[in-house]
Amino acid sequence: MNNKLWSGRFSAQEDNLMEQFSESISYDKRLYRYDIEGSIAHVKMLAKQAIISQEEAEKIIDGLRKIERQIEMGEFDFDPQDEDIHMAIERALINLVGKSGGKLHTARSRNDQVALDERLYLRNVSIDIIEKLDQLLKSLLSFAKEQIDVIIPGFTHMQHAQPILFAHYIMAFFEKFKRDKQRFLDTIKRIDIMPLGAGALAGTIWPIDRHYSASLLNFTQISKNSIDAVSDRDFMIEFLNNCAIFAMHTSRMAEDFIIYASQEFSFIELPDEFSTGSSIMPQKKNPDSLELIRGKTGRIYGNLFALLTIMKGLPLAYDRDMQEDKEALFDTIDNVVLIIGILTKLIGKIKVNKKEIEKSLDKGFITATDLADYLALKQIPFRDAHAKSGAIVAYAISKNKTLKELTLDEYKSIASQIEEDVYDFIDYRRSVDKRKSYGGTARQNVLEQIEEEEKLFSNKQKETHEDLCPRCGYPVKIYKNPSLTVDCIIEKEGKVLLISRRNYPFGYSLPGGFVDYGESVEQAVIREMKEETNLEIAAPKLFGVYSAPDRDPRSHTVSIVFYAKTTSHATAGDDAKDLGFFDLDNLPDKIVFDHLKILKDYNEFRKKIQY
Numbered sequence: 001m002n003n004k005l006w007s008g009r010f011s012a013q014e015d016n017l018m019e020q021f022s023e024s025i026s027y028d029k030r031l032y033r034y035d036i037e038g039s040i041a042h043v044k045m046l047a048k049q050a051i052i053s054q055e056e057a058e059k060i061i062d063g064l065r066k067i068e069r070q071i072e073m074g075e076f077d078f079d080p081q082d083e084d085i086h087m088a089i090e091r092a093l094i095n096l097v098g099k100s101g102g103k104l105h106t107a108r109s110r111n112d113q114v115a116l117d118e119r120l121y122l123r124n125v126s127i128d129i130i131e132k133l134d135q136l137l138k139s140l141l142s143f144a145k146e147q148i149d150v151i152i153p154g155f156t157h158m159q160h161a162q163p164i165l166f167a168h169y170i171m172a173f174f175e176k177f178k179r180d181k182q183r184f185l186d187t188i189k190r191i192d193i194m195p196l197g198a199g200a201l202a203g204t205i206w207p208i209d210r211h212y213s214a215s216l217l218n219f220t221q222i223s224k225n226s227i228d229a230v231s232d233r234d235f236m237i238e239f240l241n242n243c244a245i246f247a248m249h250t251s252r253m254a255e256d257f258i259i260y261a262s263q264e265f266s267f268i269e270l271p272d273e274f275s276t277g278s279s280i281m282p283q284k285k286n287p288d289s290l291e292l293i294r295g296k297t298g299r300i301y302g303n304l305f306a307l308l309t310i311m312k313g314l315p316l317a318y319d320r321d322m323q324e325d326k327e328a329l330f331d332t333i334d335n336v337v338l339i340i341g342i343l344t345k346l347i348g349k350i351k352v353n354k355k356e357i358e359k360s361l362d363k364g365f366i367t368a369t370d371l372a373d374y375l376a377l378k379q380i381p382f383r384d385a386h387a388k389s390g391a392i393v394a395y396a397i398s399k400n401k402t403l404k405e406l407t408l409d410e411y412k413s414i415a416s417q418i419e420e421d422v423y424d425f426i427d428y429r430r431s432v433d434k435r436k437s438y439g440g441t442a443r444q445n446v447l448e449q450i451e452e453e454e455k456l457f458s459n460k461q462k463e464t465h466e467d468l469c470p471r472c473g474y475p476v477k478i479y480k481n482p483s484l485t486v487d488c489i490i491e492k493e494g495k496v497l498l499i500s501r502r503n504y505p506f507g508y509s510l511p512g513g514f515v516d517y518g519e520s521v522e523q524a525v526i527r528e529m530k531e532e533t534n535l536e537i538a539a540p541k542l543f544g545v546y547s548a549p550d551r552d553p554r555s556h557t558v559s560i561v562f563y564a565k566t567t568s569h570a571t572a573g574d575d576a577k578d579l580g581f582f583d584l585d586n587l588p589d590k591i592v593f594d595h596l597k598i599l600k601d602y603n604e605f606r607k608k609i610q611y
Contacts, residue, residue, distance in 0.1 A: 025080060084110070111317070154169070160365070193235075195223045512532075531573055
């Protein structure tokens with residue numbers, strides 16, 4: 001019988017076909033780094049909570065790091081019998097460190113484990129895609145600035161519409177890709193929720209500390225519902241949706257460039273490096289890179305709809321169907337990264353055919369709207385001006401003339417208000433530069449937009465960054481602010497309560513801890529007393545604030561100190577290994593932090609008041 005880690009309940013061996021059908025290790029092995037990262041954080045939490053010993057934790061962590069090195073060196077044997085990356089690593093760990101390795105999975109299920117791996121992976125991938133999009137945006141800016149004086153026909157319905165700057169056209173895609181970047185960045189907020197600790201679906205009986213695990217893994221949020229935590233793939237669907245929208249934008253750009261590079265247009269010439277030839281027609285230069293972008297967009301759409309379809313009818317909480325989320329995700333990521341890379345390199349190598357573009361500007365009556373505006377400026381209602389301009393176009397077509405080839409008498413025969421200055425008004429160069437409305441195609445507008453975006457990139461590069469944002473990984477200025485903590489002097493029958501600390505710094509201290517985000521100091525002190533001493537203090541009173549930069553050897557902390565009385569029995573929990581009540585004149589030797597000073601101040605305070 002196959003020695004599966006879950007085989008205890010079974011009396012028959014898994015069929016080889018079933019094993020082949022159900023394995024995911026052939027593709028989810030790319031999550032190994034995140035699986036190990038999550039496991040190390042989980043083990044540290046188990047040790048902190050005394051669920052396993054510190055010695056066992058160190059042994060397991062050392063084993064996990066050895067396995068990581070083996071995978072990176074290509075020395076790890078991925079066996080389909082292990083089903084997935086989680087089981088493969090756990091089996092290898094048990095073989096490496098013995099039975100202690102079997103404790104790794106305490107208070108954890110593969111359901112919350114895989115959700116964790118996917119979130120860690122997708123958070124990093126999102127950051128990578130955002131950085132690559134920055135490079136694409138810079139490439140577009142550079143290309144747009146180079147082409148700032150090139151005017152092309154703008155199209156609607158694939159017909160000549162109005163003249164526009166080519167740079168204005170390029171900056172339209174800049175705006176689209178910038179929104180794509182913002183979407184990826186915003187989605188990180190939904191990715192950055194830690195599911196670890198949800199277990200299979202119902203949580204766990206073990207006294208785990210999910211906030212501690214989250215801090216080790218740089219999560220800013222923790223899932224609030226264990227069922228939702230293991231059944232949710234919304235974050236992945238949202239990510240794939242972002243990819244689909246981005247791919248749609250790239251496909252539209254690809255389609256335009258294919259058309260502009262065709263012999264019918266010849267506006268641009270694509271670089272040889274991103275084109276291919278024909279197996280039979282020697283003259284051909286095919287825009288295959290762009291055609292593949294169009295094709296891969298359909299594939300990326302398919303991956304999004306595949307996951308939506310997988311999830312649409314699943315009963316809560318976890319179902320094996322959800323294993324099918326990964327191939328769609330990985331395929332999309334691989335193709336999006338390739339598309340960004342192709343476009344980033346291709347854009348800077350495009351050659352612009354100015355002569356061919358200028359020829360096309362004489363076609364299609366692209367300043368007919370300017371002619372209507374000219375008449376409207378003569379106090380003709382725009383709808384009437386539009387009709388007269390249309391009539392002039394129809395007349396020009398019948399005479400096989402362009403607008404600039406019509407004589408003034410021909411103009412006046414349809415609209416008597418037209419004067420000699422009409423020829424300046426319908427010049428396509430002046431047409432472009434007249435469009436100075438915000439966001440319009442006037443040269444100054446476009447140049448200002450380019451320079452504004454260049455300045456944003458330049459300022460970003462000049463900043464001195466001190467750290468990475470724990471939410472999105474972006475380099476940001478981190479202000480080293482003190483952490484806020486609370487401590488409480490609890491008195492019973494004239495003695496004060498001290499705990500013997502389980503973690504560094506070792507020794508005796510007042511019970512207390514860090515204030516959680518979104519929590520008041522009053523709420524924090526009540527919570528910490530319950531966790532560390534099992535005492536419920538209803539109305540602690542403020543004693544003082546202690547903020548010496550060296551008061552805590554770990555980091556700069558500010559403590560809000562409270563005091564309270566109790567008649568209840570205290571028991572050690574959380575960070576407290578043991579506890580006891582001590583007379584203020586007979587305190588234990590090793591009191592850590594600045595708590596000896598706090599107690600001395602409290603003793604003096606107590607002498608002055610009746611308490």
